[in-house]
Amino acid sequence: MKVTICGKGGCGKSTVTSLLAKALARRGNEVLVIDSDESNYGLHRQLGMELPGDFTGYFGGKENVLNDMLLSKFTHQFFQETWTMKDIPEKYYNLKDGVKLMVSGKIHQANEGCSCAMGTVMTQFVQNLRLAENQFALLDMEAGVEHFGRGIDNGVDLVLMIVDPSYESLQLSKKVGELAESIGKPFYYVLNKVTEDSREMMYENVWRPEQVAACLGTDSAIMKEGLTGKELSEKPEPIERLTDFLLSLASKQEGSHVTGTV
Template identity: 30%
Template sequence: MKIGVVGKGGAGKTTVASLLARTLAERGRRVLAVDTDSNPNLGLSLGLDPAETEAVPVVPRSAVVGPRGDLTVAELMGDYAVATPAGVALMSALRVTEAAAGCTCGGHATVRSLLGQALDSEADDTVIDMEAGIEHLSRSGGTLAHADVLVLVMEPSRKAVITARRTITLAAELGIGAWVGLGNKVDGPDQLDALEELCRQHEVPLDAVVPASGELVAADRLGLLLERTSAPDVWQAVEHLADHLRPEPAPVG
């Protein structure tokens, strides 16, 4: 399955992408994580240190189409995928290294071409950590056009839910057939009630809810992988999310 993790800025996309990738890997799946953020942080969440994260090679467009476009997926992964302590392979498709370096359209086109390939020979699941917002769905061709399912990450805020609503509309236009709604950083029953109400109002599904977690914040700050034992409620929610991922059309309405 190709799983796109999307949502408003800071909602927790990178965190969720890393926890989901780890969960799938722990279930015995071969997982490829793809960082498509021009400010790539997914490596940090998968247990690489900052220098190792910086050193992850960026997949050039020519490796996917063009002069080197005849690389097999195995060769592509051999050249550009990096093993991480989380037990998943990581590829980085975009990085901005200079100020005023211009737009990142080429990188987004690389991601689209990459996802259009039959990655299945090397990865059972591909988890794609997206840049904030919805531009990747509206770019011509849509960076995520080949995703099977989207995870809509929402903090308990109106703007996060409205972003998810807009995403669903664009995803349907792109022909992406399935999506799940994930609440994140939900702190207590009042916030859960508020998020449920917002999702009802804006017709966004709420399939799983990750609580606000001090353990997660601390692990992030210390550059450690979140231990399985230290935040069971977080892991339970991510397991629930993984169980709900299906590359099927979402129910209408």
């Protein structure tokens, strides 16, 4: 199952991606985490890994990718054949405790150009990737909804939006829900950094409360590990339940489509 993890800046996308990846792997699943955020450098630390090489390097680097795209008037296909998790070359992933991490590409220096090259390669990669029932790909996206515009979500089975207690996040829950529906993808929310005070208000204001798949509180251990760039060691109960839920959806998955509700 391929899952996009999205939401507004700082809502907890990378945190939930890491916790979920670890929980899925502990249950014996093979997990591929795809760092699709060109700007941030937190995810590999939360997973306790070094940053692997930019995957655009496999196609000769960002400049070559952009050239191929321009010369072909944006029709260039980077993957002639479908890939499995085993086909990812060693140079472009790191592995720890059953979790493989790959990185689409980071912006390394000023004036190096936009991140279209990374976006295009990852969009095509996700579409081409074939997974077995016990394999999961979790895509930690950049903040906002540009990934929908790029079409990367067309290749996934499910959209998971992380919603923190802010007006912007709650507004965005409608936009993300509508965008996911417009491409026929099931979507669920994970309410994050929830407190006693905000829980009820979040359920009242999120666009489709029935799509809330998990509710994770503000956790001081997660906050401390996050703040110091340490590997996340917590096993929060809501993430365990979210893992059960995704596993049950994956087992019901027919072909490439997910059915079922919370």
